[in-house]
Amino acid sequence: MVQLNLPENSKVKKGKYFKDRTGSKNLKKVNIYRWDPSSGENPRIDTYEVDMDNCSSKVLDILNKIKNEIDPTLAYRRSCAHGVCGSCAMNMGGKNGLACTKPHSEIDGDIDIYPLPHLKVRKDLIGDLDGLYKQYKSIEPWLKSNSKSESEEIFQSKEDRKKLDGAYECIMCACCSTSCPSYWWNGDKYLGPAVLLQAYRWIIDSRDDEKQARLKKVADELKLYRCHTILNCTSACPKGLNPAKAIAEIKKMLATANI
Amino acid sequence: MENKEPLSPHIQIYKWQISSLVSISHRITGIINIIVITLVCLLASLLSLGENNYEIIYLFLSSLVGKFFILGITWSFSFQILSEIRHLIMDLGYGFELKITKITGLIVIFGSIFLTVFFFLVGKNFF
Numbered sequence: 001m002v003q004l005n006l007p008e009n010s011k012v013k014k015g016k017y018f019k020d021r022t023g024s025k026n027l028k029k030v031n032i033y034r035w036d037p038s039s040g041e042n043p044r045i046d047t048y049e050v051d052m053d054n055c056s057s058k059v060l061d062i063l064n065k066i067k068n069e070i071d072p073t074l075a076y077r078r079s080c081a082h083g084v085c086g087s088c089a090m091n092m093g094g095k096n097g098l099a100c101t102k103p104h105s106e107i108d109g110d111i112d113i114y115p116l117p118h119l120k121v122r123k124d125l126i127g128d129l130d131g132l133y134k135q136y137k138s139i140e141p142w143l144k145s146n147s148k149s150e151s152e153e154i155f156q157s158k159e160d161r162k163k164l165d166g167a168y169e170c171i172m173c174a175c176c177s178t179s180c181p182s183y184w185w186n187g188d189k190y191l192g193p194a195v196l197l198q199a200y201r202w203i204i205d206s207r208d209d210e211k212q213a214r215l216k217k218v219a220d221e222l223k224l225y226r227c228h229t230i231l232n233c234t235s236a237c238p239k240g241l242n243p244a245k246a247i248a249e250i251k252k253m254l255a256t257a258n259i
Numbered sequence: 260m261e262n263k264e265p266l267s268p269h270i271q272i273y274k275w276q277i278s279s280l281v282s283i284s285h286r287i288t289g290i291i292n293i294i295v296i297t298l299v300c301l302l303a304s305l306l307s308l309g310e311n312n313y314e315i316i317y318l319f320l321s322s323l324v325g326k327f328f329i330l331g332i333t334w335s336f337s338f339q340i341l342s343e344i345r346h347l348i349m350d351l352g353y354g355f356e357l358k359i360t361k362i363t364g365l366i367v368i369f370g371s372i373f374l375t376v377f378f379f380l381v382g383k384n385f386f
Contacts, residue, residue: 010265035265043265091267094274117269127267181279184269228286229349231278231360245355252352 002185015044018070024051029110030062032074035121043121046071059092060099062111063125076125083238086173089116090125096175096236116178118187132174135191139199139217144210160206167201167246169239170194176233176243182226190226191218193233193243200246203253212257219254227251277364285342288335295332330375337374341367 006012015034020027027049035043048066055065060078067074076099077087083101090099091114093107104111119127147154177183177192191199196218203214218224224247233243305312319325345363348354354363380386 004270006266006268006271009263010267012268033267037264040263091272094272112272114272115267117267117273119267120264121267122264128264179273181270228282229278229346230282231355231357232273232276234355234357234360235276235278242355245352248349248352248355251350 009042011042013042013044015046018046018048020049020051022051022054024053026052028052028062028104030066031110031112032063032066032125033114033121034074034124036073037123055104057103057105058100059102059104059107059111059113060088062104063088063099063113074125075123084171086171089173089175089178089238090114091117096179098173098175098238101238116174118178118184127174127178129174131187132172132177132192132194135195136172136198139191139195139202139214141198141202143202143205144208146209154207156206163204163206164201166241167197167204170197170201170241171239172198173238175236175238179232179236181230181232182228186222186226189222191223193227193247196224196227196250197241197243197246200250203250215250215254215257218250224250224254277368278360281342281345281364281367284338285346288339288342291332291335292339295335330379333378334371334375337378338367338371341370341374 012033030048030050031045032048033043034046048070050062050065050070055061060081063074063076063078067076076090078100079085079087081088081100083098086098088099089096091112092099092102093112096116099113113125115121115125115127116129119129122128145154172194174194176197177187177194180193183190183192199214199218202208203211208214227244227247229244229248231244234241234245237243302316305316320329345354345367348363354360
């Protein structure tokens with residue numbers, strides 16, 4: 001259901017202010033969403049003054065600097081720092097992306113950092129992605145082949161392999177799904193752009209023999225057709241992929257296929 | 260145990276894109292158009308009940324509010340038509356590149372304003 005306002009326990013309050021202690025002239029204000037599960041209080045926005053003269057170029061560098069030098073209680077997911085693992089997905093300057101690949105120079109004025117939108121928050125910038133992983137599992141993202149042989153390769157032509165470009169690169173960071181208003185309101189049933197892109201990836205794989213069954217499975221008013229081409233997903237994807245186009249291709253296949 | 264995990268902010272913080280703006284406007288104008296079409300049907304059936312009704316409708320539509328009303332629905336229909344064409348092209352699988360969605364979105368927004376002015380001038384026998 002469309003619920004525009006946040007529930008009472010999720011209303012964001014004003015938090016602490018961490019004044020700069022380095023005496024730097026080049027300061028930037030960074031507003032970060034904080035929620036401590038042990039406090040029993042509402043989430044708050046803490047503001048940090050960060051010395052930008054001694055900070056590398058990405059938003060993740062700011063977060064690391066804050067955690068290392070100003071406030072060690074800040075919690076956020078991060079791992080590879082190269083846009084490969086998808087751990088540090090969050091909302092920066094009003095748009096989803098990976099903190100490790102997003103240059104902070106692209107954000108004008110104060111930098112606002114929130115967890116991925118419309119998720120249950122575990123702590124600070126860490127959102128609960130269990131629902132998305134369950135949906136990912138539901139599309140059975142593995143090869144289903146009728147081939148009896150277990151030792152022989154299944155060959156694929158260069159053209160067929162090319163079809164997977166733009167789909168296999170997805171790192172499941174959830175930037176797209178959590179940017180989608182349709183997914184906010186119907187996330188329990190609508191699969192969302194990330195999972196549908198993966199569904200598409202297996203539907204068009206020439207080595208897979210379950211294409212019809214896969215198509216039948218996603219052909220559902222709620223699972224698939226809640227995509228209204230809002231296109232927040234494509235503009236959010238940090239890998240430059242196009243989930244909206246993949247969803248449109250699935251719709252097209254369903255419109256022309258005999259199932 | 261009570262589930263006390265808060266919900267992270269969503270529509271309150273997410274930056275509007277041209278594509279999301281066009282999408283929500285498409286829905287809003289769609290609803291407006293359905294109401295307007297119903298109203299037009301009601302007006303037509305009122306006309307069949309006598310000429311007095313014609314007077315009333317004419318007076319309303321030539322008042323300032325009435326003119327604003329007509330201009331508003333002209334824009335609403337123009338927007339809906341252009342946006343629907345954009346949707347049809349997308350349903351064929353074209354126009355999903357970020358740059359192109361921005362361009363087509365802007366065409367819909369400015370095109371609808373252009374069409375409204377155009378229809379207004381046509382109504383004024385400008386051409």
